Amino acid sequence: MNRHFFRRHWMPATIALIYLAALLIAAPVLASSQDSPVVQSDPAAACEKLQALKFPEVVSISSQSVIAGQSRPASGMDSLSPEKIAGLPPFCRVRIVAKPAPESSIQIELWLPEVHWNGRLLGTGTGGGAGYVNYDSMGPGIKRGFATANTDLGTAPSANLVADSPDKWADFGYRATHEMTLLSKAVITAFYGVSAKHSYFDGCSTGGQQALSEAQRYPTDYDGIIAGAPANNRTHLHSEFLWHYQATHKAGDQSLLPPEVLTQITEAVVSSCAGKDGGAPSDNFLTDPRSCKFDLDRLPICTAKVTTHCLTQDQLAAIRSIYKGPVNPVTGERIYAPIPFGSEVSPGGISFQENWSTTVALMYPFQWALGDRFEPTKFDFNTDEAQLDDKLAPIVNANNPDLRAFQNNGGKLIMFTGTADALVPFPDAVNYYENVVAFIKQHPEKDSPADPLTATQQFFRYYLVPGMAHCGSGPGIVGIGQGISEEPNDLLGSLQNWSEEGSAPGEIEGVSETNRLTGEMMRRPICPYPKFPTYIGGNPNEKSNFQCKVRPRGEVAVPATKYSK
16 A cells, blocks of 8 residues: 555544644633633643644744734744734734645644634635745634644745646645644644544635645535635636737737736727626726627727827737637637636736736746746647646636536535636636536436526636635725634624525625725625626615626636646
8 A cells, every 4th residue: 555545644633643632732711612702720830831733744833822912923924914923813823834735834723712712613715826824814714713724835935946746736735724724623622632623725826726625535524615716727727827828918018018008908808898787887997898798909009100099910810829728739628717897907817927026926826837848939839738737727627517526525615716717717617617517417316406506606606706806905895704803793704604594695795905096885786606796777886886797607718638737
């Protein structure tokens, strides 16, 4: 029996034995039930004892009691602002270095509230190529009473420095998040003397990839999962980044699309399509970009003098290529869906083109798969793409639509994306959700609703947010309670209610930024897909002037089957 089989099939049993051993060193706790606040009789001493814990494949474990509201952060927490430090409750900070494979070095942090633990674990996600612990997501978690965990995914100090290391690729793709979860549950038991009664995960972007990977690979890790703007189709998403880079460098600097040109394109698109897609005519964003049929020939073309009010022929060729999206040049097969209309000027996506020192942050999968042979302007979307997928797709992609094990374990999943997201475009999330619905249609569960969409919505709901850019911000709705706040009535609170009380989320209130001129804030109902907020007249800033109405499903570019794995 090889060591990989042992890790996958016997690790949970090993951890269970450690739970029992951990109880021997746990400090006494004062708690009448798991529904009551758990309070340590001597939290500092209990925290210090955690350093004596022994776990398989853990290189080191350290712990320190952090004083509530201390003015200076503990070692290694310098990225937290003084304001965030000041509001933190007292907690036990646990740092773990895990080595589940020979080349692994996974940094894990777990923060344990020393008073008023709510009896739950909250796993949190990271972004980009990871390589750091995302402290910003941990502080709000412990303020809510969660034992909160995060991991650097094993790519520290930078994903761009991870060369030919399949161990680290696996850590990034799925293993680090799972290790974080198992170890956190064990440490929780050791510290509090009881296990977590519920476990949740919340992440966006790379955190969204972590979320879907957990639901697909480790369906019993979490009771509820939030996957925001998931970068789960990892290899093909980065192929789109590279496609954009090549398109904007085909004619050297003449092909570049500076911010003023992208702004001009977005304004032309929105002017043509706003109000015809379910949104209000006065919107400066699109509610449903799928219905926008903007003709690129309507863009003004420079004739004699190049200005910021027109596009050159080279720039027009670049934007045409970008809207085409990456395809295999030999077979014509689609690799990834193009960005949606109305997202051109949003951060990410097209904007990563001119400064290579910025763009290179998105190129680590190609460096992993091709090594020194990788040259961005010469990447072949046939042969090189095949090598990229052969090496990395089974490891870093999380495209499996079979969520039956997660569903049968009682798991609940909320996914959201923004219609103005140019970094992780929403069409890929639409495709994934529709693939899950199609899988359920082909493999119906006993006693489940006959309609596969209804059956899917019993455990998996998807929200497509008008005008939201990547994970938040943007010209339209920027907040639906995503992220982790200090208030219980956010998206995480909705997930808890669904998981623990059986109350499925329906419409969610979405809000915009406050208008600096008028002081007004736009509010709209955000609807479970395939419903969209539809304008019925009146003040477009008022939620009551919109109704959730069903719009066509799918209707986005669909990658070839081999590029959906």
